[in-house]
Amino acid sequence: MSEPSKPLIIVEDLAKTFTLHNAGGTVIPVFEHLFLEASPGECVVLSGESGVGKSTLMRSLFGNYVPSTGSVRVLHKGAYVDITGASPQVILEIRRRTLGYVSQFLRVIPRIPTLRLVMEPLLENGVSTEEAEARARALLSDLRLPERLWTLPPSTFSGGEQQRVNIARSFIRRYPVLLLDEPTASLDAENRAIVVQLIRDALSEGAAMIGIFHDEDVRDAVATRLFPVLAYKAAA
Amino acid sequence: MSAVEQLASEPLLRVTDLSRWYGSIVGCRDVSFEMHPGEVLGIVGESGSGKTTLLKCLSGHLEPTSGQVEFDTRRHGMSDIYGLSEPDRRRMQREDWGFVHQNPRDGLRMRVSGGANVAEPLMNLGRRHYGEMRSATIAWLERVELDTSRIDDKPRNFSGGMQQRIQVARNLIHGPKLVFMDEPTGGLDVSVQARLLDLMRELVRDLGLAVIIVTHDMAVARLMADRLLVMRRGQVVETGLTDQVLDDPQHAYTQLLVSSVLQI
Amino acid sequence: MSTAATRPNEAERYYNYAYLDEQTKRMIRRAILKALAIPGYQAPFGSREMPVPYGWGTGGIQLTAAIIGPDDVYKCIDQGADDTTNAVSIRKFFARVADVATTEDTAEATIIQTRHRIPEQPLKAGQVLVFQVPQPEPLRGLEARETETRAMHAYEEYGLQYVSLYENISAFGRIAATAGYPVMVEERYLMSPSPIPKFDNPKMDDNEAILLFGAGREKRIYAIPPHTRVRSLDFEDYPFEVQTWEENCALCGAEDSYLDEVVLDDAGNRMFVCSDSHHCGQRRAEGHVGPMAGHQLANPVAEDGQ
Numbered sequence: 001m002s003e004p005s006k007p008l009i010i011v012e013d014l015a016k017t018f019t020l021h022n023a024g025g026t027v028i029p030v031f032e033h034l035f036l037e038a039s040p041g042e043c044v045v046l047s048g049e050s051g052v053g054k055s056t057l058m059r060s061l062f063g064n065y066v067p068s069t070g071s072v073r074v075l076h077k078g079a080y081v082d083i084t085g086a087s088p089q090v091i092l093e094i095r096r097r098t099l100g101y102v103s104q105f106l107r108v109i110p111r112i113p114t115l116r117l118v119m120e121p122l123l124e125n126g127v128s129t130e131e132a133e134a135r136a137r138a139l140l141s142d143l144r145l146p147e148r149l150w151t152l153p154p155s156t157f158s159g160g161e162q163q164r165v166n167i168a169r170s171f172i173r174r175y176p177v178l179l180l181d182e183p184t185a186s187l188d189a190e191n192r193a194i195v196v197q198l199i200r201d202a203l204s205e206g207a208a209m210i211g212i213f214h215d216e217d218v219r220d221a222v223a224t225r226l227f228p229v230l231a232y233k234a235a236a
Numbered sequence: 237m238s239a240v241e242q243l244a245s246e247p248l249l250r251v252t253d254l255s256r257w258y259g260s261i262v263g264c265r266d267v268s269f270e271m272h273p274g275e276v277l278g279i280v281g282e283s284g285s286g287k288t289t290l291l292k293c294l295s296g297h298l299e300p301t302s303g304q305v306e307f308d309t310r311r312h313g314m315s316d317i318y319g320l321s322e323p324d325r326r327r328m329q330r331e332d333w334g335f336v337h338q339n340p341r342d343g344l345r346m347r348v349s350g351g352a353n354v355a356e357p358l359m360n361l362g363r364r365h366y367g368e369m370r371s372a373t374i375a376w377l378e379r380v381e382l383d384t385s386r387i388d389d390k391p392r393n394f395s396g397g398m399q400q401r402i403q404v405a406r407n408l409i410h411g412p413k414l415v416f417m418d419e420p421t422g423g424l425d426v427s428v429q430a431r432l433l434d435l436m437r438e439l440v441r442d443l444g445l446a447v448i449i450v451t452h453d454m455a456v457a458r459l460m461a462d463r464l465l466v467m468r469r470g471q472v473v474e475t476g477l478t479d480q481v482l483d484d485p486q487h488a489y490t491q492l493l494v495s496s497v498l499q500i
Numbered sequence: 501m502s503t504a505a506t507r508p509n510e511a512e513r514y515y516n517y518a519y520l521d522e523q524t525k526r527m528i529r530r531a532i533l534k535a536l537a538i539p540g541y542q543a544p545f546g547s548r549e550m551p552v553p554y555g556w557g558t559g560g561i562q563l564t565a566a567i568i569g570p571d572d573v574y575k576c577i578d579q580g581a582d583d584t585t586n587a588v589s590i591r592k593f594f595a596r597v598a599d600v601a602t603t604e605d606t607a608e609a610t611i612i613q614t615r616h617r618i619p620e621q622p623l624k625a626g627q628v629l630v631f632q633v634p635q636p637e638p639l640r641g642l643e644a645r646e647t648e649t650r651a652m653h654a655y656e657e658y659g660l661q662y663v664s665l666y667e668n669i670s671a672f673g674r675i676a677a678t679a680g681y682p683v684m685v686e687e688r689y690l691m692s693p694s695p696i697p698k699f700d701n702p703k704m705d706d707n708e709a710i711l712l713f714g715a716g717r718e719k720r721i722y723a724i725p726p727h728t729r730v731r732s733l734d735f736e737d738y739p740f741e742v743q744t745w746e747e748n749c750a751l752c753g754a755e756d757s758y759l760d761e762v763v764l765d766d767a768g769n770r771m772f773v774c775s776d777s778h779h780c781g782q783r784r785a786e787g788h789v790g791p792m793a794g795h796q797l798a799n800p801v802a803e804d805g806q
Binding site for chain 1 (some may be wrong): 272427430431441463478480483486487491492495
Binding site (some may be wrong): 322323326327330345347348349351352355356357359360361362364365366367369370387388 | 641642651654655657659660662663664666667669670671735736737738
């Protein structure tokens with residue numbers, strides 16, 4: 001990793017507006033003139049009531065939503081790349097190597113066994129099957145997901161179990177920048193503590209994070225600073 | 237290869253201002269895009285939007301009225317595929333491409349065994365050693381998770397999902413650079429569909445294949461494609477990263493298309 | 501020349517010498533020349549109605565009619581035999597319409613019309629062997645579209661033919677096809693040799709005679725000119741092989757000819773005899789004797805004569 005002080009993600013003058021063409025062209029502004037940075041070891045927690053645009057911001061940072069204006073620059077292989085203007089190939093490459101995302105929902109191909117799902121991010125990065133399996137097994141046991149579930153597809157799992165599979169998929173490799181969209185939403189206290197530990201470990205290894213946490217305990221445990229999204233609320 | 241390096245390299249496929257008219261009726265018009273090695277491109281749109289016409293033009297089966305389809309061929313380098321002589325184009329299609337049809341009957345020889353169907357592309361490339369081709373076929377049947385003891389059964393004795401697996405093996409055994417897929421899971425039960433999609437995704441990743449997949453099924457597009465072209469009335473109305481197009485569609489038609497998907 | 505007796509149609513017969521009108525024969529000759537110029541290529545021709553049902557050899561008859569002249573000596577065999585109903589009828593047909601001498605002697609004949617065999621005795625320069633062909637397209641069984649098979653020939657895309665051999669090995673552990681075994685002519689055109697046994701395939705290679713193939717129903721003529729390379733398809737690990745028999749010919753003792761199995765009675769007794777009846781007879785005349793040479797059922801023709 002390069003100089004510790006250099007931000008890993010820089011958001012400048014970002015705005016997002018939805019235009020609903022099939023609802024009479026309704027325009028829904030979400031935020032504007034938004035500036036945000038996160039450096040190694042930082043965990044910026046987005047704060048604000050629901051509906052304020054936290055998730056929209058997260059998705060805009062990930063390249064999932066298309067911002068109306070502004071830039072989201074990510075330090076990828078030593079150079080800043082603006083996700084909002086990058087080609088699909090570059091965005092995918094950045095997501096494979098630099099920018100991770102943990103959502104509240106597990107969205108995977110049905111009928112694929114849990115262990116395989118967790119191995120996948122490693123396989124995509126060229127890790128051997130044996131090593132990927134070993135690391136996936138280790139992480140799943142750390143997350144205390146019962147071993148009998150590993151060979152099953154997660155579609156029938158409880159919310160908490162699915163969420164842990166999701167977390168395993170995101171933490172199986174160290175992304176320099178990690179976006180966390182309520183990763184602890186459906187976990188019990190014990191499992192929350194495990195996830196908090198995972199996040200802290202990653203931070204101490206130099207990851208930069210931007211997250212949404214409704215659970216105040218978790219937020220207090222991981223946040224290095226809060227970022228009130230409401231301050232950038234766009235006028236309707 | 238990193239994305240940046242890929243961009244620096246020549247594209248695998250370059251489509252420029254491609255139009256195809258059927259008399260005064262438009263099949264597809266003014267389509268331009270580039271594809272790089274290892275990319276999976278989805279072409280989505282409802283029936284009659286021009287997906288199939290575009291696929292036929294791209295795959296060398298239908299000469300466009302105007303515009304170019306250039307492909308980085310093994311023998312001739314980057315060439316306009318309709319500028320190649322017919323035998324050169326056919327050989328390039330055999331050597332560099334695969335084509336998985338929606339209906340296995342269009343992609344398989346129903347009168348010869350599944351094994352021979354898989355081995356045929358090797359014979360088309362001039363391989364003349366039975367034993368080697370037989371081993372390669374068995375290895376591929378295993379790879380697509382088919383019972384190798386059924387290698388000599390005729391395709392009609394296989395289920396629809398198995399027939400598609402035979403088709404997938406037949407279209408990958410010769411090491412193509414680009415594979416076209418026309419609604420490859422279209423005729424299958426959802427449960428069979430999911431397994432096949434997973435298999436194809438895994439193969440695409442392991443082989444670093446470039447794929448152009450035509451589908452009207454947004455779920456298939458989301459699972460398979462890195463990038464989408466959304467077509468309407470013969471034109472590309474929106475293009476971009478798959479999850480971007482599906483989660484934050486910009487064009488009115490794409491918004492309608494995405495919002496029409498049933499949620500379960 | 502056969503003894504030319506006066507015939508009722510004496511006045512007219514030279515108008516339609518050899519049955520076909522002159523324009524038709526010229527058209528067929530042009531197709532033959534084209535076929536000879538492109539060995540193995542299926543030249544289309546305007547096949548005519550003939551006085552036998554389609555599929556009985558109308559292609560072969562038209563070829564013969566187009567090339568035969570009064571000085572020719574004509575032989576006709578069916579499955580190697582000169583004495584089957586079809587062979588006898590067609591021989592008589594040409595004796596009548598073309599005023600030619602006929603023979604059963606392979607060496608003596610200038611035109612040999614055949615169905616399903618090439619004579620055992622090597623052919624010589626100046627002889628023409630005319631095959632009748634039911635299906636000229638070797639790829640037809642695997643590819644039904646004529647447009648596609650034509651493209652395959654044009655571009656020399658013959659991988660598909662190997663699929664059938666592959667299927668054979670998968671099913672039987674060897675290339676089990678025995679008749680109509682596909683060949684490459686001059687390493688350019690894939691060709692069906694008509695339903696001759698693959699035993700006869702090697703005889704086509706570097707043959708001194710002209711080999712003409714006619715498919716009447718399918719309207720195609722193709723040819724192998726003298727001294728043309730003809731190679732039977734095979735795989736590196738499953739080389740081409742001809743049929744062999746443990747038995748020798750029961751009548752003449754031949755070890756190297758193509759044998760037909762003949763069932764003698766209901767008790768399962770059987771014999772193997774040369775399919776080439778003239779070859780067998782000639783050997784017997786030369787004094788060769790097979791194990792059943794004296795058997796009373798061994799010579800049904802002689803029986804008929806009693």
